[in-house]
Amino acid sequence: MNGAFNAPPDIGTAVAEQAVSWLVEMQGGALSPRRQQAWEQWLHAHPEHQRAWEHIQRINQRLRGLSSPLAHAALNAPKSSSRRQALKLLLLLGAGSALTWGLREQLPVTPLLADFSTPVGQRRNLQLHDGSQLQLNTASAVDVKFDAQQRVIRLLEGEMLLTAARDSRPLQVLTAHGSLQPQGARLNVRQFGDRTEIAVFEGRVALMPTAHTGSALWVEPHQQLSFTRQAWNTPRPLDAGSGAWTDGMLVAAHMRLADFLVELGRYRRGQLNCDPKVADLLISGTYPVDDSERVLDLLAVSLPVRIKRFTRYWVTVEARV
The missing domain is CATH 2.60.120.1440 (Jelly Rolls)
Incomplete structure (x- = not known):
């Protein structure tokens, strides 16, 4: 990470947060004259502010050339708080700041920084x-x-x-x-x-x-x-199915259908819902986690259920009429 951003002078956490806040606010639309004046006052108040601002501008320009999850979060996070955290971390990491193991474990975007x-x-x-x-x-x-x-x-x-x-x-x-x-x-x-x-x-x-x-x-x-x-x-x-995921399998032994669908849902994007009317049906068998659509079709054959697909990403298993 440091090499990608050329390791500029160290920037403190507080100043990094301020620079990120200003950038996020500007990305939300043009500043009012009053906020524009406040930004200029902040920018010229200390050389460290100017270093932070110049550096985060460079980061913002380079983000679109990166494929990392952290860069994606900084650009596309749906909530400004998530985007602010991602930008702040990129600013600190790129600045060569002493970002320790302890800091990584405390921040909510930690998985984005995972090794x-x-x-x-x-x-x-x-x-x-x-x-x-x-x-x-x-x-x-x-x-x-x-x-x-x-x-x-x-x-x-x-x-x-x-x-x-x-x-x-x-x-x-x-x-x-x-x-x-x-x-x-x-x-x-x-x-x-x-x-x-x-x-x-x-x-x-x-x-x-x-x-x-x-x-x-x-x-x-x-x-x-x-x-x-x-x-x-x-x-x-040990349960019979402990560790079966390493072979791409999900093992069910008299498992409630609702619990089974929660496990299967871990391997697919979107929402996989279970109608309460069929939640307590029991299921046994070994199922491939890499083909959840096939597994759902098998459920419709082996249990009194039907698979209702609004889209691929919104599926409900409900009682067969």
Whole structure:
């Protein structure tokens, strides 16, 4: 990123925010004479303001030549707050400012800055520098920070399966709800808004929720559980379909139709709705996540439902009349 913007002089966060606010306001339409005067006063009040303004103008001109999600958000975000955050981050990153790991985790657009990510409906396989294998599920994002002392993988959103390589440096996996320390482990980690779910296939994993004050919990092979920032649930045996997404499959074992459609909806864009009248129908089987249209057609054959498509992006599964 720094190379793309030629690393201009450092710009403080407060000034960056001011410059972004002015740019967003100008993009919304011509300034009134009073606001024009206020902008000129701000611009000439300090040399740092002028540096920030010149730099963000250059960034704004170059954004359309970039394909990154952050550039897309800066140009096309539907809400001005999202666009303002994206522009601010580009300004700070391009300026070579000391934007730390901590700042990245605090900002709401963090997934846009992820080291590795996947869009909706795609999966990705990665080999990390230490030899670990990392697989990302649909709509997922991670940051990876390896140095001489430690290895840190932060799951920003979505789901990942990690096969950890043995290394003298400790390995830590962070989520919004706590930290995991795998030891020779192969594990699946999925982050929800209110919890994180883990499934351990091999090795052992030490779990410590963010706000927990006691000892860590060791999760053994063939166990899974969910945890919040305060506590964890009782470990239980692995579900039959744990990790099946890495093979492009969704496994259902007497699953409610409503829950099944939520899972299937993760792999397609748009809205996939379930009529409450059929929400409690049970479904079993193995289904390909890469062909959700075919799966929906199969549901119409195997269950007393019909698929109502307003568009490809607005689909409802409802009771068959």
